[in-house]
Amino acid sequence: METRDVISLISKIREKVNRFILSELTKNGIDDIGTSHGDIIYALMKTPKLTMADISKRINKDKSTVTALVDKLVRLGYVTKERDKEDARVVYVALTDKGSELESIFESVSAEMLDVFYLNVSEQEKQELLRILKKIYNNF
Amino acid sequence: METRDVISLISKIREKVNRFILSELTKNGIDDIGTSHGDIIYALMKTPKLTMADISKRINKDKSTVTALVDKLVRLGYVTKERDKEDARVVYVALTDKGSELESIFESVSAEMLDVFYLNVSEQEKQELLRILKKIYNNF
DNA sequence: CTCATTTAGTTTTATATCAAACTATTTATC
DNA sequence: GATAAATAGTTTGATATAAAACTAAATGAG
Numbered sequence: 001m002e003t004r005d006v007i008s009l010i011s012k013i014r015e016k017v018n019r020f021i022l023s024e025l026t027k028n029g030i031d032d033i034g035t036s037h038g039d040i041i042y043a044l045m046k047t048p049k050l051t052m053a054d055i056s057k058r059i060n061k062d063k064s065t066v067t068a069l070v071d072k073l074v075r076l077g078y079v080t081k082e083r084d085k086e087d088a089r090v091v092y093v094a095l096t097d098k099g100s101e102l103e104s105i106f107e108s109v110s111a112e113m114l115d116v117f118y119l120n121v122s123e124q125e126k127q128e129l130l131r132i133l134k135k136i137y138n139n140f
Numbered sequence: 141m142e143t144r145d146v147i148s149l150i151s152k153i154r155e156k157v158n159r160f161i162l163s164e165l166t167k168n169g170i171d172d173i174g175t176s177h178g179d180i181i182y183a184l185m186k187t188p189k190l191t192m193a194d195i196s197k198r199i200n201k202d203k204s205t206v207t208a209l210v211d212k213l214v215r216l217g218y219v220t221k222e223r224d225k226e227d228a229r230v231v232y233v234a235l236t237d238k239g240s241e242l243e244s245i246f247e248s249v250s251a252e253m254l255d256v257f258y259l260n261v262s263e264q265e266k267q268e269l270l271r272i273l274k275k276i277y278n279n280f
Numbered sequence: 281c282t283c284a285t286t287t288a289g290t291t292t293t294a295t296a297t298c299a300a301a302c303t304a305t306t307t308a309t310c
Numbered sequence: 311g312a313t314a315a316a317t318a319g320t321t322t323g324a325t326a327t328a329a330a331a332c333t334a335a336a337t338g339a340g
Contacts (some may be wrong), residue, residue, distance in 0.1 A: 003253065007157055009152050009273045012200055016280040017147055034326070052289060060152055062328050067290055089288040089335050114144065119279045121272065129272045132265050133149045139259045140156040174296070192319060205297050205319055229305050229318040
């Protein structure tokens with residue numbers, strides 16, 4: 001029975017992480033987006049131009065969800081959308097200047113969150129955790 | 141950067157677990173409820189009578205969410221609600237006969253899911269995983 | 281070249297979810 | 311006992327989310 005607790009723990013940790021991130025973003029004056037929007041912005045910080053399909057894969061959300069998420073980010077002025085010249089079906093998403101300004105805040109929030117996440121967790125434990133989780137992930 | 145992948149892995153694993161459970165339930169003819177409803181039913185299988193507040197804590201969902209979830213289960217005939225005699229604010233939730241009939245299916249789906257989840261994961265690894273996750277959970 | 285199939289993204293629909301506000305009840309304080 | 315504060319659960323409003331259906335465009339097959 002205790003083994004079932006791992007799944008419960010996973011859910012709870014994920015929630016705590018999300019709450020932490022939202023709380024920190026709010027502290028930094030960003031309260032108009034959720035964690036999924038943040039994931040998109042974060043992805044675009046790493047790769048300046050992504051298609052909707054890229055984003056969908058990156059953040060592991062359904063295409064239709066990405067449409068709504070990105071449209072909100074467009075409305076808020078954080079990203080722009082642009083059709084590809086060669087293939088009219090493809091839409092590229094990129095950060096605006098306003099979006100790019102979030103970079104330092106995102107990096108610090110991310111770092112803070114990881115500090116809390118891994119507090120008292122040794123390097124060996126990190127690797128062990130990652131290894132086991134990968135194993136589990138590949139079981140499905 | 142790879143350390144950030146743990147959080148991504150956690151999210152993905154949770155999703156895979158949910159999909160697996162829903163898929164198995166559907167195979168067994170249960171396609172009218174989601175995983176959160178399942179969590180409530182499961183909790184009631186272990187403890188025959190719970191208050192809404194108990195359930196909210198058990199499944200880690202907001203009270204208002206529990207109201208909606210339980211109301212759907214009532215509509216579907218899986219549970220009943222009953223006001224406490226002593227304290228008129230308190231509502232008890234219990235499985236109906238129909239709800240109780242799900243027990244064997246739930247147990248087998250749960251067992252199957254855990255089999256898949258822990259395939260190739262040793263007993264030692266299980267304990268290690270649990271230990272590290274608890275540590276992380278308590279960091280927030 | 282024509283038609284069938286696939287693909288990228290959007291639209292539509294339904295639902296789970298949270299949080300604030302609310303109602304009714306109980307408990308605490310004076 | 312009267313009033314304030316706290317509590318249990320519900321209602322309300324907003325939103326993220328998935329999946330089906332759809333549109334337009336590209337690719338594949340004959």
